[in-house]
Amino acid sequence: xxxxxxxxxxxxxxxxxxxxxxxxxxxxxxxxxxxxxxxxxxxxxxxxxxxxxxxxxxxxxxxxxxxxxxxxxxxxxxxxxxxxxxxxxxxxxxxxxxxxxxxxxxxxxxxxxxxxxxxxxxxxxxxxxxxxxxxxxxxxxxxxxxxxxxxxxxxxxxxxxxxxxxxxxxxxxxxxxxxxxxxxxxxxxxxxxxxxx
Amino acid sequence: xxxxxxxxxxxxxxxxxxxxxxxxxxxxxxxxxxxxxxxxxxxxxxxxxxxxxxxxxxxxxxxxxxxxxxxxxxxxxxxxxxxxxxxxxxxxxxxxxxxxxxxxxxxxxxxxxxxxxxxxxxxxxxxxxxxxxxxxxxxxxxxxxxxxxxxxxxxxxxxxxxxxxxxxxxxxxxxxxxxxxxxxxxxxxxxxxxxxxxxxxxxxxxxxxxxxxxxxxxxxxxxxxxxxxxxxxxxxxxxxxxxxxxxxxxxxxxxxxxxxxxxxxxxxxxxxxxxxxxxxxxxxxxxxxxxxxxxxxxxxxx
Numbered sequence: 211x212x213x214x215x216x217x218x219x220x221x222x223x224x225x226x227x228x229x230x231x232x233x234x235x236x237x238x239x240x241x242x243x244x245x246x247x248x249x250x251x252x253x254x255x256x257x258x259x260x261x262x263x264x265x266x267x268x269x270x271x272x273x274x275x276x277x278x279x280x281x282x283x284x285x286x287x288x289x290x291x292x293x294x295x296x297x298x299x300x301x302x303x304x305x306x307x308x309x310x311x312x313x314x315x316x317x318x319x320x321x322x323x324x325x326x327x328x329x330x331x332x333x334x335x336x337x338x339x340x341x342x343x344x345x346x347x348x349x350x351x352x353x354x355x356x357x358x359x360x361x362x363x364x365x366x367x368x369x370x371x372x373x374x375x376x377x378x379x380x381x382x383x384x385x386x387x388x389x390x391x392x393x394x395x396x397x398x399x400x401x402x403x404x405x406x407x
Numbered sequence: 408x409x410x411x412x413x414x415x416x417x418x419x420x421x422x423x424x425x426x427x428x429x430x431x432x433x434x435x436x437x438x439x440x441x442x443x444x445x446x447x448x449x450x451x452x453x454x455x456x457x458x459x460x461x462x463x464x465x466x467x468x469x470x471x472x473x474x475x476x477x478x479x480x481x482x483x484x485x486x487x488x489x490x491x492x493x494x495x496x497x498x499x500x501x502x503x504x505x506x507x508x509x510x511x512x513x514x515x516x517x518x519x520x521x522x523x524x525x526x527x528x529x530x531x532x533x534x535x536x537x538x539x540x541x542x543x544x545x546x547x548x549x550x551x552x553x554x555x556x557x558x559x560x561x562x563x564x565x566x567x568x569x570x571x572x573x574x575x576x577x578x579x580x581x582x583x584x585x586x587x588x589x590x591x592x593x594x595x596x597x598x599x600x601x602x603x604x605x606x607x608x609x610x611x612x613x614x615x616x617x618x619x620x621x622x623x624x625x626x627x628x629x630x631x632x633x634x635x636x637x638x639x640x641x642x643x644x645x646x647x648x649x650x651x652x653x654x655x656x657x658x659x660x661x662x663x664x665x666x667x668x669x670x671x672x673x674x675x676x677x678x679x680x681x682x683x684x685x686x687x688x689x690x691x692x693x694x695x696x697x698x699x700x701x702x703x704x705x706x707x708x709x
Contacts, residue, residue: 274545275542275545275574275575275578275581276574276578378582382578
């Protein structure tokens, strides 16, 4: 009688149950493990009073792709320190003070400036327009000139950064400036990580 | 035997759990149904994997002359958002009609573009081929970002940053195109193709455009080939001493080849106008399509 009992399907069913059950137990065990507590990386505020001055070699304004003229952002701060879609004049420093949010350790300052090329000016590019044919000596169009911006950062009125960022011709100027604030809150080493887009 | 049975059981278990996960992922996705390959590409760039993007037209199909099929009605009915070009690019507004019938929200990508007005048979029409200017393409992208954000406001930030990155790529494309076209003297910048698809492109890069086919390949007012237009093209080729003319990937090249033979110029190649290239080709994306067009035009005319 025992021999007539269908052993194989039963065995398969038992093994499947064991496999499935083990999997469920494993999931349950994993879920029961204590969740590692996130350790918040708290950085102290830097003690100095900071100010940023930005001076352009050109009139910064938006182009046909974006209206942005000038934006300065600090890492970890949601709102930009400064943002403008209005024309920012060449040679006139834009002063941002006081600058809140600088922490002890490495701080990233992102500066983005619109190159101000008006791509939408169809009259300048239309067939047979005022510009000369290739080969003739002409003044370089605005969008073919490289642009530069000077960024100065002051801490307690001492200059701690003085860097110039350059752009590819016609492109927006964009660069990261790293401000490393040591524990003792005196500010030192800065460097430009990347200039241009 | 037992081992085989066990394998079957394990496989069945894995399949069941896998199918469940797959169904969950599909069920969470919004669906955007697009009319043309270009607007579908823009939409994909913005929504990433969060949406399923479907396109009614396949690569190489002509939006002016397309006739809707029963499957299109279903595609539109299943969509959360309809994305179309507008200004009658979709011949007789077939996409808008499908969307209205299904009562679906629509993004008209061309909204906000400064239109070029075309004259034809005594009527004025807004040229719908605005995406062939990267600047206008950035307007399309912003409209799509706005449209998908209204349907899925929770992920607005995600769509906005994707849009920003894509617009930066469009700016790079535009600067590169300017540099490339600078190799062609202005006096030689005459672009002749089958129909008036390149007016925005030509206005942006200093070309004069001419075509025998009017603003549409369909039978709308002001569109179509006329003897007068054909002769004007031949005259343009001769008077400007044009080196080469171009066919388009979505249109039978016979007419352009005849014109080239009549005027004694070569056909330099096929341009992507109303449709991108098929999957696996260099022109399977908008940026790829524009890149290939620029290279083709510079090689043909310089």
